[in-house]
Amino acid sequence: MRATVPKAIGAGLAVAVGSYAGQAAQFRRQAGKTTEFVDPAPPGSADFARWMEATCSAPLREGNRVRVLRNGDEIIPGMLEAMSSARETINFCNYIFWKGETARAFAAVLGERAREGVKVNVLLDAYGSAKIERSVIPELERAGVDFSWFRAPHWYKAHQFNNRMHRRVLVVDGRVAFSGGFGVADDWIGDAQGPGRWRDTHLRIEGPAVRDILGAFLENWNEATHRVLNGRHLPELDPFDDGVPVQVARSSPGHGAATAETLMLAAMAGAGQRLWVTTAYFAPRRAVVETLVATAARGVDVRLLVNGSHIDKEVARRAGRRSYATLLEGGVRVFEYERTMMHAKVVVVDDAWANVGTSNWDNRSMALQEEINCSIVDSGVVTELEKHFLDDFESSQEIDLDRWRDRPVTGRAYELAGEALRHSL
DSSP states (O other), rough: HHHHHHHHHHHHHHHHHHHHHHHHHHHHHTTTOOOEEEEEOTTTTTTHHHHHHHHOOOOOOEEEEEEEEEHHHHHHHHHHHHHOSSEEEEEEEESOOOOSSSHHHHHHHHHHHHHOEEEEEEEEETTTTTOOOTTTTHHHHHHHEEEEEESSOOOGGGGTTSOOOOEEEETTTTTEEEESSSOOSSOOOOSSTTTOOOBBBEEESSSSSHHHHHHHHHHHHHHHOOOOOGGGGGGGOOOOOTTTTEEEEOOOTTSSOHHHHHHHHHHHOOSEEEEEEEEEEEEHHHHHHHHHHHHHHHHHHEEEEOTTTTTOOOHHHHHHTHHHHHHHTTTTTEEESSSOOOOOOEEEETTTTTEEESOOHHHHIIIIIIEEEEEEEEEHHHHHHHHEEEEHHHTTEEEOHHHHHHHOHHHHHHHHEEEETTTOO
């Protein structure tokens, strides 16, 4: 028996290394492969909605109320209030649940509702939430919360360890849903007023699209627990007369084409006047970079807002910077956010279509992780997000092409080193 354990561990490590190497090789083979969109439809149009339904398995749901939540001052109270009001069910999953005040506040409300008879299910990514305060889990379970890890490390599942659940979903009573970039940690407290207080965007949604957001949770919950939820978790949802269309696209590395990347490529192909992108991490395949340039070449106002010096993963920033020369020479405007860590994942196209989700513009989000993206067709939401963009541009440094060409050799070396890891960033 003693000899068997090391052999099993060694076999698991070999599988993990082989899987990682295979993913790296596949990334390099496909880095320049493009997707051709024949007669691309403008995002926000009926044709684009039908394309999303067919290609991304994202049904068009009419009649949803959508509220944009900006930064922790709006996100944290909004989610805590919704959970406190739960009468039947709370289904919650997140990539990040770390130590601190915010985690304790969430755990307290989840536990309190479970003690009051609400069915509470909590699913956390085993890698992303590794920094959780371990006493939280038994406290939740004693309160009656049904808790599970997503893909906890096991040698026989080593091939899956690089494929994480990056989704953030909260659904209360099957009727109110939250999703976006927020993670349960003290970094999100406040209003992005400075370093250590992250900038993020989240959504609060009511209406028929809530069921599709819940579906993302159910998908990962089923894998982790082998249990299927039904009944009171899935109430009838009527559209609101004053609601707006929403489409929810779920992306998973185990389900064929990477929906997150396909959706962004289609948005670029169909953009007519404007394509503004905010992302925490930018290090996509070469084909995505080339598509951004091709979009700008059509006369579209293409702007990319990424992290500056406050990024939490400098290697990801360096890898993304290797694409700057190509982007700038192609007419794409690049802004580095310098107020604090930028964690939002937002895309605005033209005047009536926006996407808020969990996907970054890197290979990890576009090919390796479980993600969820909410596309909204509404000029009011777009106008609000436009104001956020303009404010964020003011807190950013725009990259100048001539100055970029004169950057130090050491910077170029860091970018080259980051390039070697681009497939897994």
